[in-house]
Amino acid sequence: MKALLLLVFAVPVWGGSPEVRCRLPPSAWCSSPEAALQCGVLQQCLEANFTRALARRNADPVKIGLYYESLCPACRNFIASMLYPASVLLDDIMDLTLVPYGNAQESHDGDKYIFKCQHGEDECVGNMIEACLLNLTDTNTFLTIFCMESSQDPIKAAKSCVELFLPNLSWERLMTCVNGDLGNQIMHQNALKTGALKPPHNYVPWITINGEHTEELQDKAFSALVPLVCDLYKNRTPSDRNKMKALLLLVLLLVFAMTMWVTLERSSAEVVAEVRCKHSPSAWCSSPEAALQCGVLKMCLKANLTRRRTVEPVKIEVYSESLCPDCRGYITNVLYPSSVLLGDIMDLTVVPYGNAQESFDGQRYVFTCQHGEQECLGNMIQACLLNLTKTNAFNIIFCMEAAVDVLQAAKPCVEMLAPQLSYETLFSCVKGDLGNHLMHQNALKTKALKPTHTFVPWITVNGIHTDDLQRKATSSLIPLVCSMYKGEKPEVCG
Structure with missing residues (x-):
């Protein structure tokens, strides 16, 4: 069973x-x-x-309703650092409804509705894009919205996100909805749904659980959505949490340095956050100036205090290959969402090399990869990312592995998630001595494994690999890390 x-x-x-x-x-x-x-x-x-x-x-799934705005910082945080990973891990017991509208206002002008949004015209465009996506597509929709909300600029990212994760939906068709009668009617329906909330919403994101909103449910959903859904689900609760399934709607891009936001609190500054904040969410706590500009200073201070470790985190090392289907599935469906929710109690290392082989031609190392030259290139890109950008490297790797074509996704993933890193700098590493040296180091790390690896992904926990630990890490990583962590456990541990 x-x-x-x-x-x-x-x-x-x-x-x-x-x-x-x-x-x-x-x-x-x-x-x-x-x-x-x-x-x-x-x-x-x-x-x-x-x-x-x-x-x-x-049993019926637990119904989660999210009423939000596309440019609201608190909404973007919640989507990226709590709602998305929870939806990946609990898809079969959680029924999610997204309503992009929030604090917008509508008026009627002849044969169409006019909308005014809290964060300006760009937010109205973002709301409309996401509303049309929810109407026009059945799969990968939340993935695409997640991609937008996790990027530095959700509106500019929209086209790339659609092309990466909804290749069968043309941008022209989406814009026809956004600018036409269909989009206008969809947004009017979202206005009606938002206006019908009982009690009326007075901030965003506004969360309902099985159609009900209370401050207690809101707070639990904000800080510990996975345990909340598992507690409310009337069927066999997943120790199917223990069975983090296999494959989500691939996922994109990105995300905030999410570990900061598990302890997030709402504040008026956060709810009303000003449009002048031009930083991506992962950079909001990068400096006091950025935190002030984006209206999240209080949360950043609290997050940074919370993150100070008194106990060593559980060390998870994953030895992988960029084009290995099992590695891709594990990264997108288990490792990434778990790393977001577990935050600082898990210390993650990714070693892209796997079953590759190396030789030395007198001047440099030459690599032969299990899935061909393209995989060697993907491995090298990821090794260079891990060296050049410590903060967002795993977000970009996740973005690549979640896309249809790992290598073609590399450039847009870098541009969206690490705009400070030029693609030219990255490829100087990939094609040069630095990348060659990094891959050689990954070869040495992989060859030094005890016991010797026989497949990928190969997982070690606190430096140890056993069949039992591998099984638990692939099927129930959150319970495994929670059980091994000796300090105060986050709420996601239940």
Whole structure:
């Protein structure tokens, strides 16, 4: 039964690697029988869908409603650092509804509605883009919105996010909705839904749980959404938390240095945060000036105090390859959301090399990778990212691994998540002596593993690898880290 529950999402990623001819992102492997056959996961998809149907038949999911604005800093924080990772881990027991409107106002002008938004015209555009995405697409929608909200500029990021995660939706079709009658009507419906809230909302983000809003539920959802949903779910609570499924809607880009925001509190400065804040969320606490400019000084001070460690974090090391399907599935569906929610109690190291081989030609090291030259390039890009940008490296790696094409995604992921790092600087590393040296160091680290690795992803916990730790780290990383951490545990540990 335990093994079956691991398949709760849509695609299991641990049982064998799809062949290289599979060019679909993990979230699309079970989208059709043809896709499942092409990617070599037909049996797993059938089993997963059957398991999922059984789970849904036993109990209704917990309904989460989020009423928000596209440029509201507090909304962006909540989406990136709490709601998105929780939705990945609890997809089958959580039913999410997004309503982009918030504190906007509407008036009627003849045959159309006019909207005025709290953070100006750009926010109205962002709200409309996200409302149209929710209307026009069924899969990867929240992923795309997450991509927008996690970037430095949600509006500028919108087109890249759509192209990366919704390649079947043309930008022209989306803009036809945004600028036309359909978008106008959708936004009017969002205004009606927001206006009908009981009690009326008086800040954003405004969260409802099973249609109900109280300050207690709001606070719990803000700080510990995963335990809240698990407590409210009337079926077998996932120790299916223990079974973080396999494959989410691939995911993008990005995200804040999320660990700072688990202890976030609402404040009037945060709710009304001014448009003059031009920093990406990951940079809001980078300096007192940035925190003041973005209206989050109080939260940054609290977050920084909270982050001071009195106990060593649990050390997780992942030895991976950039084009390995199992590695991609693990990073996007378990490692990334878990790292966001666990914050400072987990110390993560990623070593991109895996089953590669190296030789020395007299002047430099030469690498041969399991999935070909493209994988060697992907490994090198990620090794250089980890060296050149300490803060956002894993966010960018996640962005790459979640995209349809890992290598093509590299440039837009860097531009959105680390705009201070020029792509030219990155590729000077990739093509030069620094990148060659970094990859050699990764080869040495991988070869030094005891026991010797026999597959990827290969995971060590506090420097130790056993079959039992590997199994727990791939299926229930949050409970594993929580159980091993000796200090005061965050609320996500339950």
